[in-house]
Amino acid sequence: MVEMTETAAILHNATRRSLVILDEIGRGTSTFDGVSIAWAVAEHLHDRVGCRTLFATHYHELQELARERPGVRNLSVAVREVGDQVVFLRKLVSGGASRSYGIEVAKLAGLPPEVLGRAREILKNLEALELDEAGHAALAHGKARRSRRVGEAGASQLGLFAAAPPDPALVALRDQLRALDVDALRPLDALNLLAALKKQAND
Numbered sequence: 001m002v003e004m005t006e007t008a009a010i011l012h013n014a015t016r017r018s019l020v021i022l023d024e025i026g027r028g029t030s031t032f033d034g035v036s037i038a039w040a041v042a043e044h045l046h047d048r049v050g051c052r053t054l055f056a057t058h059y060h061e062l063q064e065l066a067r068e069r070p071g072v073r074n075l076s077v078a079v080r081e082v083g084d085q086v087v088f089l090r091k092l093v094s095g096g097a098s099r100s101y102g103i104e105v106a107k108l109a110g111l112p113p114e115v116l117g118r119a120r121e122i123l124k125n126l127e128a129l130e131l132d133e134a135g136h137a138a139l140a141h142g143k144a145r146r147s148r149r150v151g152e153a154g155a156s157q158l159g160l161f162a163a164a165p166p167d168p169a170l171v172a173l174r175d176q177l178r179a180l181d182v183d184a185l186r187p188l189d190a191l192n193l194l195a196a197l198k199k200q201a202n203d
Contacts, residue, residue: 003028004037011044018051024058035059035191046071061187063096127182173201 007025014020025041026034038059045053046069055062066072074096078089086104103119111119177197185193 007041011041014045014049014051016050020045020051020053022053023056032191032195035061038062039065058100060096061191064188173197
């Protein structure tokens with residue numbers, strides 16, 4: 001609410017002569033809400049106010065604004081990857097960021113190695129749209145592997161209840177996700193597709 005109140009004050013009072021600096025608008029809400037608010041704010045400042053604006057964001061989707069609005073330019077902080085190390089060069093370069101470096105920043109901040117390793121595993125699952133047997137995001141994949149190994153010791157004992165048959169709708173959704181070529185999707189198309197899949201899953 002504090003962020004939105006401050007943003008509202010900017011949008012109501014900024015003029016063409018203003019310099020507006022915005023940092024991570026929409027970060028305190030869901031991804032779809034955050035992207036939508038950030039996009040609409042950027043459009044309003046470009047189209048209606050016309051002032052100079054610095055807009056820092058982690059939403060890669062906002063890079064598309066540079067294609068649609070003549071006054072928008074994408075800049076990113078240069079990095080160099082050396083092996084598995086990332087060096088932040090503290091230099092602005094033209095163009096949007098090709099990827100996020102949140103885990104590398106977390107490493108610099110001193111998060112424990114086991115937390116960083118687990119975060120990388122979860123990130124790979126999310127990027128691959130990996131699903132478990134029930135059709136859910138496989139965030140707990142490592143935990144699932146451990147519980148399967150624990151269960152193997154008593155594999156000869158029959159379960160009291162038979163496993164429930166898989167939900168056909170979830171199976172169809174899983175197959176549809178597996179068939180996606182994620183690398184070929186534009187960010188906005190990916191958001192629209194996710195919204196459609198979510199609606200399909202709720203129906």
